[in-house]
Amino acid sequence: QDAGRTALRIAMQDLRVELDPLHPRATALVSFRVLESIYDKLFAIDYQRDGQIRPMLAESIEALDNTKYRVSLRKGVQFHDGEELTAEDVAFTFGAERMLAKDSPGYGVGQISFPSMSGVRATGRHTVEFSTKAPDPVFVKRLTSYGAGIVSKSAYLKAATFDQWARAPIAAGPYRVVEAVENRYIRLEAHEGYWGGRPPLKGIEFRMVREPAARVAGLRAGDFDIITTVAPDQFDILAADNRLDVVGGDTMSFRTLVYDSTTNEVLRDPRMRRAMNLAIDRQTVVNSIWRKRISVPPSHQHLAYGALYNPDRPIPRYNPEEAKRLLAEAGYKGAAIPFKTVGNYYTAELIETQAIAAMWRAVGLNVDIQMKENWAQVEDRLGRGVNNSSDGTYYPDPTASFVSRWGSQSNFQRGGYWRNDRFNVLETTLLTAQDPAQRRAAYQEMLDIFDEIDPPGTVLHSLGEFFGKRANIKWTPTPTGLMDFRPGAINV
Amino acid sequence: MSTARAREWTWNIVRASKDRRDLRRPPQIGLYVAAIWIVGCLLIAALAQVISPYHPAEISLDARLSPPLFFGGTLDHLLGTDELGRDVLARLIYSIQISMLVAVGGTFISTLLGVSLGFLAAELGGLIDEGVMALVDMQAAVPFMMTALLVITIFGNSLALFVCLVGLHGWERHARIARGLALTARNRLHVTAARTYNASRVHIYARHILPACAPTIVVGMTLGLTETVLLESTLSFLGLGIQPPMSSLGNMVGFGRDYLMTAWWIALAPGLVIAATAIALMRISEALRQTESRSASFTFT
Amino acid sequence: MRRNTQKIFASKIARALVTLVLMVTSVFVLMRCAGDPVTVLLGPDATADMRAAYSGELGLDRPILAQYLAYLHNIVRGSLGVSYVYRQDALGVVLSHLPLTLILTCSALTLAAVTGVAGGIAAAVFPSSFIGRACTIGTVVGLCVPSFFLAIVLMLAFSIQLNWLPTGGAEGWRSLVLPAITMAAASSAVLARYTRVAVREALDSRYVLAALARDIPFWRILIHHVLPNAAVPILTILGLLIGGAVTGSTVVETVFSWPGIGNLFVTSVGNRDVPVVQAIVLLAGTAMIMTNLAVDLGYTWLDPRSKSSET
Amino acid sequence: MVCSEGGIMDQTSSHALEAPYARTLEHGSAGRPAIAAGSAPILSITGLTVVLAEQPETRLLDAVQFELRKGEFFALVGESGSGKSVLCSAIMGVASSELRCLGDIHIEGRRLSDVDRRQRAMIYQQPSLYLNPVRRIGFQLRETVQVIDGLSKKEASERAADLLRDVGINDPNETMRKYPHEMSGGMNQRVMIAMALAMKPKLLIADEPTSALDVTTQKQILDLLEQLRSAMAILFVTHDLGIALQRSDRIGVLYAGQLVEIGRADLTARTPLHPYTRALFSAVPPLSGRPRRLHSPAGSLPEPTQRQAGCNFASRCSGTLDICQHTRPALQGIAQQLVACHNLEA
Amino acid sequence: MTSSIEPPHVYTARASSEPILELRNVDFCYPAARRSAAEVLGGSRLHKINMIVRRGKAHGLIGESGSGKSTIAKLLLGLTAPQSGQIFFDGELLRPDRLAAFRLRVQPVFQSPLDALDPITPIGKQIIAPLLVNFNMKSSECQARLAAAISAVGLSGEILGKLPHQISGGQAQRVNIARALILDPEVLICDEPVSALDMTVQAQILNLLSDLRESRGLSLLFISHDIRSVAYLCSEITVLKRGSIVESGSRDEVLLDPKTDYMKSLLEAVPNSGLGLETASPSKPFSRQIGRRDLPAEG
């Protein structure tokens, strides 16, 4: 039966054994990559083809009114343990016991993806009704995001604790969890009863290999089939070996900088921040550090946003002269601006940090790079100036990252980095208005604030994600930076 | 016959020791080379600002990863450039400066701390002695890598803190040695004699005991210096030591390791400097140790 | 005499306990000094809600002193707390990582002990022969090349160029070879160095001359006179290496992604997983103290002089 | 009080010490064994010069020359640092390798390097250095016995116990279980002696073997050596002129690396020829009698590195001649003694 | 080293001599040795020691190795305190607060002359160190006393700049004596000052001590295991055995008329007890005569 199928060995920079998407420890790209193979959602975006929403475990969705949706489910879907997926399971997945109630284990994470959801109810064996607090123009898109993986209610209730459950979840995705050992590996095997056809791999083993060089070496030595997070400077090595190649590139996410414009006196003046944005030569960074494999988006927008996307918005300008002028205007006296970083959390972060700091120094900004050991230290208000950051986008809409990262409920605003009332007013429109034109207007105005009027930070470039793989594996990562190994997505 | 020869042979082995010391005269050259290397490093450290061809943080993204001279590079960058187009030679020079600063500063602190605590324990005895020895035990029981990890992750990174941290390494050995030496030295007859003419404790420690312990302590210091160089580089390699934008030898290797396959020169040059410095220091301390034991045998027998 | 020895050991154990308590407390204080564990644990993308919920779950919202007392109370009851990350008993987490570390360090130490002692003896007995020279040079190089550098070079040679051995992980004996060699290199050099000095010193001593003059065969002298005398420094170093085994492999484990205690320690400190860090520190400290006690016992066995010497 | 007929002793005629003769004035001559007359010497040293390997001009010993016969007890006296221990270790072949030995040492007519090591044994000056600190006394002694006599372990133990009893250790089995550090210097010294005796050597070199012992034990050891001397030649180094006078057949006086006087014990004591020998004997404080000033030459032994061309004693001598300053006197026979001094009116 | 050959006035001094150092019922035991075998044997313990050193006299203390001679010296120097009993100096009880003043008047000379000198300090500095320490004098102010001290012990000035390893044992012992003398003490406590020296040098030092006693009225406590040198120097002798005094009295009482078997056996075991008398007279270089063998009568 396994003829022609192989098991894949994937080297990851980090692994987390909590395999429930609503587990707080699972909110990281490294987790999403694993979860993608374990969970199926009601809907999914077909990045392989047109980027449109396609039903997955659902068959259809129908808006009953502004705040009510009815979803009819695919029949005959099997969980990993062989049980059939029913509306009960879906209702439980999003229900109070798991996610909706304030004291439920998934509440925190659930609020990221489903801030608007107010209730869920099984109305038949294969129909579910969702209700939202307010009109939510992107509700369906939300159902495609990573928090929306459907779990088996009976299996969930059998587990003693949420933590235990999270280590061996039962879901309906193409692969099921065999073993998860922290810091070492996670083993998945094909879920033969998968509704979408026979999974193309016999199994997947995610191994944790922290050292980038070790990942590359392991790939070259044949220890791994795919490695994640290949740094741009290693492309050449992999490219030189014709048994291997590098895939990946732009994702929908953004690599950003965030300025602390409230506690940091120097950065309080928007002209300072404008000047800083102008002083960054993003194109050179992308060209030299990233080998031109990624691009600089026109501000905080992505083509996949569809109608909201404004192709005429320019990419952030590089103009050191104007930057200098603005600095002079703002009366900058050379006070030190801390630039805190943990090192290489993001790919090539350290190089970029140093390069950007050099560019800022070139226009007269006195930037002081400070290496920190962890995010708590980076986010510490004391001595905060510029931080590295990234805006993950899990469904193609600005609400997914722009609002959740910079809006009124974002860590930045709540953490006291920045505050803009106009921005927050517009955010409500973006979140609730049903009219695309209205949303577009609000979004574009927010971008104006973001880029020019009161920049809280800036987009450096899109978040590049690169994978090394054996050349005989036909596979490409999705623009979300995730790894999809469902039937049709990979060919070994 | 064969037994006679065997006997001669064993005889030679046993008696080779000091002959060997004489035969070792040629490797004395090694000692000179070692000394020159260390002096050179110190000079480089002192004059880094003057002799460095570039500023170590001068980034040129166009000239990234260019190889050293003779490996396809140009005269502009003798040792090539790194991932940000910074001159490796310049960074190496500044790294030597920082590493030397850390090593010398750390060793100095640990020796000072260890010797004073050791003397204190030896002289005051009783609870103080117990206390110092408990501290020594604790320091020895917790692997230093742990202390370093904890302190650095928690208090963050600054050069001064790092020097102090490195200075925390090995003090317990100095303390033990100093305590032991002081305990024997204070029973030496000339110290007793000094006591009988009313010499104060301070006088006795400054004039009699410290000079008597000095050779051993100095040997311990050179050994400590070797270890500190390695420790600094290991910590920096693990990302716990010197942090960008400053660079040290270990941190250059640490960041260079990702480029081993594409730009080996980034890690190789500092790696070799670390090894060479450590070897040179080791050689010097070995030589010091020999002269020490010799002079000791001269004065004590 | 025996009572004296017992008393010395009793006081040593008492001091060891004090040391352990000091260690645990200082780790607790250090770990809680800076940075909220939850922020570190959940990463930059977690929202404030998530953080608050998690913090409540871990009991980190109580006053520090209460946490410390609860912690001490737990230790007395034999529990080291629940890992923030693994959500299991911290000691269990540490113990589950222990086998791999033990495998690595045991094989490395065995290798180091054999090569180091043999090399040291060879270097001492044949100082001017090829073998002796090679051992001496090897020792210096082993001592002076940082293990991370050696690891990288070995990886480059055996994994990347020759493609014989994996570059990391802990899958089968093949992945053990490189880390064990790297780790053994430094330990072996240390051992060889001390062995050489100790054996040379014993060989230089007058009693060896006297024994030779009594026409006692050289090999007999080496085994019965020289080695017993050289054993004490060798034992000391071996004790240090064994005592440090729990965490001595940190660097090697990190470079070779060997998921043992050293690796766990690095990640746990990074994650602010206080209970696990505490457990490791306790374990490492206990191991060090135990081996020290064992080494002390070994001294009295190997060196009769130490029994009667005061303090 | 009978003096044996000895020939005029000089370098050419070997010491014809013959027949039983009395040793000292005080002691009776009873029980003193004969020295095998006319037999080949057990030890003969000619022109033994020991220099520092690194500074060959520094002589620790300068052309030392003498012979020892079976049954002879030869006392070597001299100031501390005069080279007594160096001489002993040169004969044993255990001299430190910083030293270089020139000249000839023959044992029973064979060169030192060809001689079986078992023929000679030495009692070292500092026993604690020459005993292995981490092995029991019993082990070290038994090992020696096993190697020398080829005995089984049990037999060897018994023999070792006997040897210890011989050197005056009453509880040998107890002692054999001890480590050197658990015993006093005197006990260790006795173990060294037992070990040397276990070798059944033809030549026994004793470098101040009794200086760590109290006077009563010292007497015991000396009596033991007295018994054993018939089978061997004994070179006995001592500071104690009393012992030298009381026990030895001949006394050799070493000064600054040079043998300055050799002669029969009684004659040397009574009529010291060399001014240093004289000084030595007159520096001994009398045990009883009215305390007077002790006589002692001013100054001290010149260090090996500071020795001049002339007589080494010249700077301290009251009867120096011009020749003393630049020519070193050689040993020459005066009556029955050999002496190295220019100022002899014979 | 030349001075009158006249014998010291041992007997004339006796009448006027009062005690200067006195031990009364002193018990002492080394703390570390309390529970060890040594205590059982009584080796490391001093038991009920009563002893008087008289002003201007030389008092000899003999006993085998380990009998506690050095321990008595330590007690008398205030380097350690007795467990019970008192020590009097010049009629006053020795107490810790009087120690500093006491030490100016009682100075030691130790057994190994080279060990008692700091190996890395020039001789001259070491001799004047007691002055610098006690009186805060400058080196320049000490020169006169330094010159007096070294001439008293018969050393020349050129030795002052040397280091201890550059001088001989005899010279080193003289330096030690000079250092003790520079404070102008009343008592010298000599713990085996000649045992490490060889015959001829030993004689020089014995002569020196004898001269000093006479010329300065120094009191001497002379500790030795060598009966000959004690007999030569001292007018009173105390014999110690395993921590207890077994015999005490004037030189003649102890040597010529020993009361205890122990002392008798000691005297008997001295090899060639007559030695030292035969050649004792200053003789011309080649006098071959045998010295007198009869003992001179005691005066």
Ligand SMILES: Nc1ncnc2c1ncn2[C@@H]1O[C@H](COP(=O)(O)OP(=O)(O)OP(=O)(O)O)[C@@H](O)[C@H]1O
């Ligand atoms: N290995 C050596 N290197 C240099 N000098 C040495 C060595 N061994 C001995 N000497 C010197 O040789 C001289 C004679 O030493 P030796 O030990 O023979 O004296 P000794 O007569 O035995 O004295 P003692 O009576 O103190 O034992 C001394 O000056 C000593 O310093």
Ligand SMILES: Nc1ncnc2c1ncn2[C@@H]1O[C@H](COP(=O)(O)OP(=O)(O)OP(=O)(O)O)[C@@H](O)[C@H]1O
């Ligand atoms: N610091 C010490 N601690 C413990 N015991 C000691 C100490 N010093 C000496 N002893 C012991 O005390 C006893 C007396 O020692 P002391 O030095 O007074 O003897 P001594 O008569 O001077 O002998 P020697 O002639 O060897 O110098 C000995 O048994 C010795 O072992």
Ligand SMILES: [Mg+2]
């Ligand atoms: Mg000698």
Ligand SMILES: [Mg+2]
């Ligand atoms: Mg003594």
